[in-house]
Amino acid sequence: MTKDIPYRDLPDHSFWQRGVCDAGADVDPVVAVPFTIGVGDRVATAGSCFAQHISRHLRKVGFDTLCTEPPHGLLRPQEAVAFNYGLYTARYGNVNTARQLLQLFQRAVGSFVPEERLWADGGRFIDPFRPRIQPRGFACREEFEADQAQHFAAVREAFETLDVLVFTLGLTEAWESTGDGAVFPICPGVAGGRFDAQRHRMHNFDVGEVTDDMLRFIDLLREVNPAARLILTVSPVPLVATAFATEHVLAATTYSKSVLRVACAEIARRRPQVAYMPSFEIITGQYARGRYFAPDLRSVTEEGVGHVMRVFFRHFVDAAVLGDAPQAPPPPTPAVAHLQQMGQLADANCDDDILRHALATTPALHQVCNLCDGEAFGPGPHGRLSSTGLKPHCERCGSLERHRVASRALQALPRNFLDWRRALLVNPQRKDDPMPFRHCDIAQATAPGALLRDLAAREDGLYDFIVLLHVLEHQDDDRAVFEQLVRLLSPRGVMQVCFVDPHLRPWTSIATGPAGSLRRWYGRDVSSHFRCPTLQVHVKVDDVTDPGTGVVMPVHFFYGHPEHQAALETPSAPTQEISR
Amino acid sequence: MNDKILVIGHSHINVLTPLDGLEDSFDLVTFPIADGAYASRDRAEFTAMAAAGHASVAFMLGGSRHVALGMLNPPQDPFDFYLPEEPGLPLNPQARLLPVDVVAALLKRHMKQECDQLAELSGIFGAHLRLHVESPPPCPSEHIRQHPAGFARMLHERGVAPAAFRYKLWRLHSCVMREFCAARDIRFVAAPAGTQDADGCLKPAYLRADPAHANAAYGVQVVRQLRELSGIAAAAPRSAAQAPSAAISTTP
Numbered sequence: 001m002t003k004d005i006p007y008r009d010l011p012d013h014s015f016w017q018r019g020v021c022d023a024g025a026d027v028d029p030v031v032a033v034p035f036t037i038g039v040g041d042r043v044a045t046a047g048s049c050f051a052q053h054i055s056r057h058l059r060k061v062g063f064d065t066l067c068t069e070p071p072h073g074l075l076r077p078q079e080a081v082a083f084n085y086g087l088y089t090a091r092y093g094n095v096n097t098a099r100q101l102l103q104l105f106q107r108a109v110g111s112f113v114p115e116e117r118l119w120a121d122g123g124r125f126i127d128p129f130r131p132r133i134q135p136r137g138f139a140c141r142e143e144f145e146a147d148q149a150q151h152f153a154a155v156r157e158a159f160e161t162l163d164v165l166v167f168t169l170g171l172t173e174a175w176e177s178t179g180d181g182a183v184f185p186i187c188p189g190v191a192g193g194r195f196d197a198q199r200h201r202m203h204n205f206d207v208g209e210v211t212d213d214m215l216r217f218i219d220l221l222r223e224v225n226p227a228a229r230l231i232l233t234v235s236p237v238p239l240v241a242t243a244f245a246t247e248h249v250l251a252a253t254t255y256s257k258s259v260l261r262v263a264c265a266e267i268a269r270r271r272p273q274v275a276y277m278p279s280f281e282i283i284t285g286q287y288a289r290g291r292y293f294a295p296d297l298r299s300v301t302e303e304g305v306g307h308v309m310r311v312f313f314r315h316f317v318d319a320a321v322l323g324d325a326p327q328a329p330p331p332p333t334p335a336v337a338h339l340q341q342m343g344q345l346a347d348a349n350c351d352d353d354i355l356r357h358a359l360a361t362t363p364a365l366h367q368v369c370n371l372c373d374g375e376a377f378g379p380g381p382h383g384r385l386s387s388t389g390l391k392p393h394c395e396r397c398g399s400l401e402r403h404r405v406a407s408r409a410l411q412a413l414p415r416n417f418l419d420w421r422r423a424l425l426v427n428p429q430r431k432d433d434p435m436p437f438r439h440c441d442i443a444q445a446t447a448p449g450a451l452l453r454d455l456a457a458r459e460d461g462l463y464d465f466i467v468l469l470h471v472l473e474h475q476d477d478d479r480a481v482f483e484q485l486v487r488l489l490s491p492r493g494v495m496q497v498c499f500v501d502p503h504l505r506p507w508t509s510i511a512t513g514p515a516g517s518l519r520r521w522y523g524r525d526v527s528s529h530f531r532c533p534t535l536q537v538h539v540k541v542d543d544v545t546d547p548g549t550g551v552v553m554p555v556h557f558f559y560g561h562p563e564h565q566a567a568l569e570t571p572s573a574p575t576q577e578i579s580r
Numbered sequence: 581m582n583d584k585i586l587v588i589g590h591s592h593i594n595v596l597t598p599l600d601g602l603e604d605s606f607d608l609v610t611f612p613i614a615d616g617a618y619a620s621r622d623r624a625e626f627t628a629m630a631a632a633g634h635a636s637v638a639f640m641l642g643g644s645r646h647v648a649l650g651m652l653n654p655p656q657d658p659f660d661f662y663l664p665e666e667p668g669l670p671l672n673p674q675a676r677l678l679p680v681d682v683v684a685a686l687l688k689r690h691m692k693q694e695c696d697q698l699a700e701l702s703g704i705f706g707a708h709l710r711l712h713v714e715s716p717p718p719c720p721s722e723h724i725r726q727h728p729a730g731f732a733r734m735l736h737e738r739g740v741a742p743a744a745f746r747y748k749l750w751r752l753h754s755c756v757m758r759e760f761c762a763a764r765d766i767r768f769v770a771a772p773a774g775t776q777d778a779d780g781c782l783k784p785a786y787l788r789a790d791p792a793h794a795n796a797a798y799g800v801q802v803v804r805q806l807r808e809l810s811g812i813a814a815a816a817p818r819s820a821a822q823a824p825s826a827a828i829s830t831t832p
Binding site: 072082141142146529 | 649655656657659661662664667671676677678679680681682685686689733734737
């Protein structure tokens with residue numbers, strides 16, 4: 001006989017046995033979310049140290065996180081990290097408490113100017129509110145002031161333009177100024193400044209204070225950005241220490257996390273478009289039996305972070321967003337490739353979960369080369385794998401992703417669109433590949449400046465189709481080369497260009513290689529970089545899937561007459577087929 | 581033991597090569613050029629030189645990374661920074677501010693090759709008085725525009741970077757090199773006094789038809805410095821500033 005009680009029709013997740021014990025290792029405690037992150041949404045990140053994991057994993061899968069204070073394009077990733085660029089949306093460092101977040105907003109808009117706004121320390125200048133942002137502090141007062149002004153502008157831009165803020169609440173214990181209540185992320189004296197018991201005191205925020213601070217912040221945020229949505233999480237990382245001698249750190253941690261968890265529920269209840277993501281529960285839940293903590297019982301393992309992010313992506317992110325995420329990293333120089341390989345080995349454990357997840361949710365790909373029908377693939381140059389984790393090098397014809405994508409883009413165009421055309425192949429890397437043109441000429445970039453000279457010697461309007469594959473990146477004066485190529489196009493001409501994926505960067509940057517050689521990384525500004533509007537050149541971008549690896553790469557078509565747009569949009573255009 | 585100074589360098593050694601009579605007290609060693617860049621020399625060659633017993637060895641290695649990074653305006657995202665010793669120098673209002681430590685890190689990476697080479701040579705010549713000659717100060721903007729050499733096309737498109745920025749980058753470049761030398765007991769020889777104008781750029785008397793290098797008159801000043809530091813009696817070169825330009829004219 002079945003009892004008629006309210007629990008009878010509840011779903012599995014309502015019951016500990018079915019929702020936790022029987023769920024295996026992949027417990028998913030998210031039931032419903034008030035919104036999801038869609039294509040084009042700008043996602044900002046902030047919070048305590050656990051938020052760095054979230055931010056890093058979002059970027060790792062190609063998520064276009066909002067970054068208003070990015071590293072300069074000349075910096076290498078490890079240099080950017082050393083100076084704390086790109087950890088979060090702006091260079092604010094860890095924001096451990098709700099009060100700190102509120103005051104960050106207030107300081108950025110100028111409504112709160114702390115009395116203690118810099119610490120002079122041995123000729124260097126420390127920002128009390130991001131004391132570790134600059135490894136040795138700022139070199140002079142002028143630099144400190146100018147950098148702070150620049151930083152605040154980036155913070156304002158972040159708050160004004162974000163669509164979703166992912167904020168991780170980390171602590172309730174904080175050191176504050178006795179004078180004006182300014183809250184410091186770290187106790188003064190630890191990473192700069194000098195602790196003064198007259199000027200600094202410990203404050204342990206309670207549920208009401210955390211809730212009120214967050215509500216005030218949300219209200220201020222929505223004054224400048226009414227549509228802003230928030231995803232709150234609680235850091236599962238225990239306190240490194242409690243400031244209260246009468247408390248055990250374990251009890252203090254429990255108090256702190258409890259306050260934050262309750263506050264999150266209260267905030268989500270009292271403001272619309274605020275969601276709670278249970279990362280704390282995923283990491284600390286009994287089902288995990290503590291395995292998501294490193295031997296120090298404090299640091300969260302990559303396996304644990306992977307679990308959190310799987311759940312996050314499953315519920316909060318539209319599938320189309322991940323499908324649109326840029327996938328192809330730029331091919332590295334040999335030295336960079338070596339470092340990347342070493343890094344990949346070291347990070348193998350971190351990537352394992354995400355990679356397995358990505359592969360598990362990707363339809364099994366039958367690898368085939370569209371150039372030679374080869375089905376055997378090996379590692380790419382320097383042993384690299386493609387961004388889908390598959391081997392990119394066709395063992396029969398030697399092609400890589402870019403060769404197959406470029407060819408596939410051509411194969412997708414109607415034969416009668418190409419077969420009458422006189423084509424110019426610029427620096428072809430594989431001269432024996434079949435070309436569907438009436439005639440092909442070749443121009444080679446044999447030495448610095450040689451390509452420009454070669455092109456300049458050719459007649460106007462000579463070609464109906466021009467093909468370039470990773471060529472402009474290496475030209476000293478790439479714009480001059482581009483202009484020459486445009487000049488060579490006939491009135492019905494089209495230029496097909498494959499860049500090293502420009503979706504990855506907001507703007508074009510330049511790097512100096514060996515012997516002073518130049519190397520550009522094109523960004524999303526590629527059209528303006530080449531002054532297409534001035535040259536009256538149109539551009540169409542197709543995302544084309546490599547049948548060998550499933551990697552999606554953009555192929556650019558430049559043309560002079562808008563009517564080409566329709567001709568290039570063929571039913572067979574091989575746009576993206578596989579979502580990650 | 582001889583009483584000569586051995587100078588090992590890249591393109592900035594050009595300030596010395598035109599000087600007549602230099603061979604009396606200097607041995608100059610540069611590097612072969614291959615594929616548009618300086619190639620290395622066999623370590624054994626330097627080991628043999630070290631056995632020749634020069635009074636001192638002066639290095640004029642590299643010294644161009646500040647030119648590569650900052651002589652012309654970049655196509656995108658120009659940056660500027662404060663020089664802590666002279667924070668009052670103007671900032672480019674169009675530029676993004678980078679902390680000077682970030683710029684120094686960038687420079688160090690780009691200078692790694694010349695620093696590695698200097699470290700290796702310093703080891704080979706460990707028993708000598710070792711000197712490193714600071715690269716010459718930047719050229720005035722108008723001079724660069726008039727003598728752009730191989731930078732002409734890029735200069736036309738991008739323009740010369742502000743003089744204050746170029747001066748700061750040169751100073752920072754020198755600061756990096758000075759610290760590197762100090763850690764290896766190499767004496768850093770600063771640019772000769774009186775060779776800079778009010779903007780910190782080379783005075784007209786020390787310019788040559790080149791956007792990045794000093795002339796033989798500047799070389800005379802360097803020779804004087806090296807003689808003094810090496811304890812070698814002065815003997816003015818027989819012909820100095822009017823000497824023809826050197827064969828090596830490109831930035832390394």
